[in-house]
Amino acid sequence: MTEAVRADGSRWGAASRDAVRRRSLGGACLAHALHDGYTDLLYVLLPVWQAEFGLGYAGLAVLRSLYYATMGGLQVPADRLAARWPIRASLAVSTLVAAAGFVVMALSGSLFGLCGGLVLAGIGASLQHPRASLLVAQAYGDAARGPLGIYNFAGDLGKALFPVVVALLLGVLAWRPVAGLMAGVGLVAALALVLVLPRGTLAAAPARAGRGHGERPGFPLLMTVGALDTATRMGTLLFLPFLLEAKGGTGATTGLALALVFIGGAFGKAVCGWLGERLGIVPCVVATETATALGIAALLVLPLGPTLVVLPLLGLVLNGTSSVLYGTVPDLAPRGDVGRAFALFYTAVIGSGGLAPIAYGALGDRAGAGVGLLSAAATALVIVPLVLRLRRPLAACDQDRVQD
Secondary structure (H helix, E strand, O other): OOOOEEOOOOEOOHHHHHHHHHHHHHHHHHHHHHHHHHHHHHHHHHHHHHHHHOOOHHHHHHHHHHHHHHHHHOHHHHHHHHOOOOHHHHHHHHHHHHHHHHHHHHHOOOHHHHHHHHHHHHHHHOOHHHHHHHHHHHHHHHHOHHHHHHHHHHHHHHHHHHHHHHHHHOOOOOHHHHHHHHHHHHHHHHHHHHHHOOOOOEOOOOOOOOOOOOOOOHHHHHHHHHHHHHHHHHHHHHHHHHHHHHOOOOHHHHHHHHHHHHHHHHHHHHHHHHHHHHHOHHHHHHHHHHHHHHHHHHHHHOOHHHHHHHHHHHHHHHHHHHHHHHHHHHHHOHHHOHHHHHHHHHHHHHHHHHHHHHHHHHHHHHHOHHHHHHHHHHHHHHHHHHHHOOHHHHHHHHHHHHHO
8 A cells, every 4th residue: 555545535644644553453452352351251151150040051052152143143234334434433332332231231130131231242242343354454455464463462362361350350249240340341441442543544455456356266165264263262162161160170260271271372363373474374274273173182181280281272273273364354355345354254253153152062961071172173173174275265366466
């Protein structure tokens, strides 16, 4: 991108453009950290809800999916609706709605109220991923792969921080006051987004030559790989708290374990991005998914102490793959429409994250958490032959880039 223009066509100066890029990336990272933190702190609450409402694994998965499937199912319609709004406004509003969901949970006195709060929070979260990703892609154009990696890294920081904070708070407070405190954090974040995000945005960079002349056959396959990768991650995280309890862990242990997984995952964003650039996207994904399957299997046989040691390494490969896949979305976007491509991709991966745990949970109810974890490991292995089929469309994309 040789010159920068606002979305309304007026021009940014060079210094203003750099400032807008920094503020756009900073605001997107803040939104991602908060919403991903909201999403994954729910895992710490699952055992509490199980005890209070008498739910089985499948029931917990359904409860979890009220948030996750709502967030995933509304990606495309929410993105279309918000396309008429400034991205600054859409990210602030989405954060306010998500925080309101936690307010409803905090005030609920029944399972029905809890479900309503989860749905409302999921509605708010549905705007964040496609709009924030598009904001970064618009701001950086063809140089967006690195900033998108930073954006994804910020999400893992939220995943690492929020669960451990909630786990510590649950040691001194009931879960409803904790939910109220999380709502307060969301309100503060919404105000910060209004202050940080620029009023104008950079216009989208033009599509690369060749990318806008028809469908990329690899994009549906990329969505499939992303959906299965997410299913593997969600299935593993669904059973992890109960596996730790069976090994003698406490609620604080669960919070620590999730923090270790997500810290490893945050580091994995950078490592897998580096490996993807040097080894290639396909070899990197093959290696990480194979290592994920082996790591999940190791959890079943290790005692509690060694399990905690392994968790950061498992998190590295379990979460790191997603950064490689997200960074590939602009390359394979159908007709060069990056915004819609992100909305479709997040629909696939978030929808998978909402629905797959129901199947894993039903299997866990019938055969136990161990079998459920092994099924998640098997899902990781299914990805390997699928991602090998991405070699041809990715090679075509590289050829288009060279021709540019």
